[in-house]
Amino acid sequence: MKSYTDKIKEIAKRLLKEDKVDMVIGYRKGTVPLMHQPFFATSEGEVDSFVWDSNCGLNLANYITDRKERIGIVATGCNSRNIAVHVVEGKIQRDQLYIIGIPCQGMVDRHKLAAMAEGNIASVEEDEDKGTITISGQGFSKSVDKAEVLQENCSICVHRNPVLCDELVADEVTEQTREQADPYARVREIEAMSPDDKWAHFDDLLSDCIRCYACRNACPLCYCPQCFVDESNPQWVGKSVDPTDIRTFHLLRAYHCAGRCTDCGACVRSCPVGINVRDFTKKLEKDCLELYGWEAGLNTEQRPPLDTYKPEDPEDFIK
Amino acid sequence: MKNLLEHMGVEPERLHFSWISSAESTKFVDVATKVTESVKSLESKEKKFVKTKPKVA
Numbered sequence: 001m002k003s004y005t006d007k008i009k010e011i012a013k014r015l016l017k018e019d020k021v022d023m024v025i026g027y028r029k030g031t032v033p034l035m036h037q038p039f040f041a042t043s044e045g046e047v048d049s050f051v052w053d054s055n056c057g058l059n060l061a062n063y064i065t066d067r068k069e070r071i072g073i074v075a076t077g078c079n080s081r082n083i084a085v086h087v088v089e090g091k092i093q094r095d096q097l098y099i100i101g102i103p104c105q106g107m108v109d110r111h112k113l114a115a116m117a118e119g120n121i122a123s124v125e126e127d128e129d130k131g132t133i134t135i136s137g138q139g140f141s142k143s144v145d146k147a148e149v150l151q152e153n154c155s156i157c158v159h160r161n162p163v164l165c166d167e168l169v170a171d172e173v174t175e176q177t178r179e180q181a182d183p184y185a186r187v188r189e190i191e192a193m194s195p196d197d198k199w200a201h202f203d204d205l206l207s208d209c210i211r212c213y214a215c216r217n218a219c220p221l222c223y224c225p226q227c228f229v230d231e232s233n234p235q236w237v238g239k240s241v242d243p244t245d246i247r248t249f250h251l252l253r254a255y256h257c258a259g260r261c262t263d264c265g266a267c268v269r270s271c272p273v274g275i276n277v278r279d280f281t282k283k284l285e286k287d288c289l290e291l292y293g294w295e296a297g298l299n300t301e302q303r304p305p306l307d308t309y310k311p312e313d314p315e316d317f318i319k
Numbered sequence: 320m321k322n323l324l325e326h327m328g329v330e331p332e333r334l335h336f337s338w339i340s341s342a343e344s345t346k347f348v349d350v351a352t353k354v355t356e357s358v359k360s361l362e363s364k365e366k367k368f369v370k371t372k373p374k375v376a
Contacts, residue, residue, distance in 0.1 A: 199365070
């Protein structure tokens with residue numbers, strides 16, 4: 001991804017030099033492998049820290065909420081959709097932003113790679129031409145096809161190119177069609193289960209949850225000044241790791257993202273115990289598409305479906 | 320909301336949504352009866368979204 005990295009640096013330098021923006025938000029190499037950090041460059045000298053490869057899975061839209069500066073921001077398909085959601089929800093003005101668009105080729109799943117490794121992963125190399133990822137650590141080294149270790153949300157992604165941007169770092173990549181990607185295969189799998197099996201599936205899914213709220217913190221949609229889980233008067237949900245409290249938290253958090261989630265996968269990536277939180281949000285995404293013909297963040301004009309009323313809105317669940 | 324709760328394994332028989340005006344007492348009775356009947360008819364008696372563990376301080 002050297003060409004992308006170079007182009008990001010070039011654009012960022014130009015923007016800062018011409019005083020078009022006050023800062024550029026991108027990624028720099030993280031302190032641990034597979035986890036690049038968000039990085040705010042405010043001067044030309046800092047621009048050289050920027051990187052781009054398959055470990056840039058955090059969603060940068062998370063860092064522009066309510067900012068007053070003029071911002072240059074690196075954005076893939078899903079990130080740009082979240083920026084659009086921010087613009088619609090009034091959390092940032094479009095004219096404050098200069099969006100550096102990334103035609104995205106997907107991010108690697110750190111949980112999958114960690115499971116493959118025979119020990120701690122010390123370094124990760126990516127071979128762009130061969131399309132392989134090599135992980136190595138003490139006493140082992142392993143190469144795998146990138147396609148095999150893509151994050152699930154990336155492998156089923158149908159919006160890889162930015163939906164809004166001011167400049168692209170490379171030519172657009174080919175989009176998968178819905179037929180090829182089959183984005184809702186996993187949701188259908190769960191839908192086909194009996195109620196008891198579904199209940200057991202989610203019990204099992206959430207059994208490791210430690211209520212660290214990393215999923216909420218990584219999510220660009222979760223920008224409320226005070227989250228419902230932190231309030232104590234009234235206290236909406238128990239704060240313990242009782243299975244009922246955990247389930248209530250995940251249900252409500254997911255529902256707050258209904259019609260806004262772009263399936264960027266930041267929640268799953270940030271989860272320290274590897275819970276696939278997307279089992280909740282993907283269902284809501286599917287419902288929004290089927291009930292309202294809605295996909296979040298495709299433009300900056302339309303209000304989300306749960307924010308508006310139309311006489312033809314489905315209401316057959318009300319008896 | 321109904322869809323996600325069902326997706327999580329809460330039976331459709333447990334979930335009811337209704338608009339009832341304060342003047343519609345007979346509708347209220349009807350709905351309440353239907354709700355209790357449909358919940359009682361369920362095979363699974365497992366309590367859902369009920370905390371069973373004692374509260375700790």
